[in-house]
Amino acid sequence: MRAIAALALGVLAAAGTAAAGTLGVAPVRAELSSTASIAVVTVRNPADAAVVVQARPALWTQHEERDQLDETHELLVTPPLFTIPPNGQQTVRVALLRKPDPSRELDYRLVLSEVPPVAAPEGSELRVALRITLPVFVKAATSTSPDLSWHHTTLPDGTLRIEARNNGSAHLQVLALDVDTGDSQQPLHTDSARYLLPGSAAHWDLPYAHRAAPATHLIIHGHSDAGDLNATSEPGVR
Numbered sequence: 001m002r003a004i005a006a007l008a009l010g011v012l013a014a015a016g017t018a019a020a021g022t023l024g025v026a027p028v029r030a031e032l033s034s035t036a037s038i039a040v041v042t043v044r045n046p047a048d049a050a051v052v053v054q055a056r057p058a059l060w061t062q063h064e065e066r067d068q069l070d071e072t073h074e075l076l077v078t079p080p081l082f083t084i085p086p087n088g089q090q091t092v093r094v095a096l097l098r099k100p101d102p103s104r105e106l107d108y109r110l111v112l113s114e115v116p117p118v119a120a121p122e123g124s125e126l127r128v129a130l131r132i133t134l135p136v137f138v139k140a141a142t143s144t145s146p147d148l149s150w151h152h153t154t155l156p157d158g159t160l161r162i163e164a165r166n167n168g169s170a171h172l173q174v175l176a177l178d179v180d181t182g183d184s185q186q187p188l189h190t191d192s193a194r195y196l197l198p199g200s201a202a203h204w205d206l207p208y209a210h211r212a213a214p215a216t217h218l219i220i221h222g223h224s225d226a227g228d229l230n231a232t233s234e235p236g237v238r
Helices: none
Strands: 003-005 018-020 023-026 029-030 036-047 050-062 066-070 075-078 079-082 089-097 106-115 131-138 148-154 160-166 174-180 189-190 194-196 201-206 219-226 227-235
Touching: 018 148, 023 106, 023 131, 029 036, 029 089, 036 079, 050 089, 050 131, 050 219, 079 089, 089 106, 089 194, 089 219, 131 160, 148 219, 160 194, 174 227, 189 201
Parallel strands: 029 131, 148 227
Antiparallel strands: 003 066, 018 023, 023 036, 036 089, 050 066, 050 079, 050 106, 075 089, 106 131, 148 160, 160 201, 174 189, 174 194, 174 219, 219 227
16 A cells, blocks of 8 residues: 555644644534544645645554554545535545444545645745544444553663553543652653554653653543553553
């Protein structure tokens, strides 16, 4: 498969409505299943000028903590190219063309790319074309869930590295973490969100210099798109 895009401007993560530059999208993620094979996304243009948008699906995988988007024929996106008038909106439909996997979630992205004018008017300001990518999750035919294991290590500069690996069959989006290091001080905190697809890993580097050595086992509390997180981190990143 040929890679078609890397995650770029306006990557949208949580549920709700989001805007990137002159485009607004709702909802910002889609979920498909054997009983719901079509999802609807509304793209809005709040600007005073029309905008041309290309819409295409991509297979979403993660390798060495990097997102990879590849061409796919397993989703149909319609319309693939459209013009949204000033202060107008466009409905985009995403349809699943294959059966859900029997044992694990399938992960895709809907890529919305602004098509810039062939030639900008003379004397106009430079405009950067926007790209928005929305998660599209296809539920497995059977019940699935994420299963995270946590490990940690201390880097030479004193930074505490926390790693999570998803051993489950569905994604989890970690939204925020509090790490209790057992030294009676305030927990270390991060709001850096990460998606963990099935079989993938992610890490967070937390400043920890000039503090006592962390406990052997760390207590982790956090928030995710599936609710609160409560876990224990074992020593040694794996």
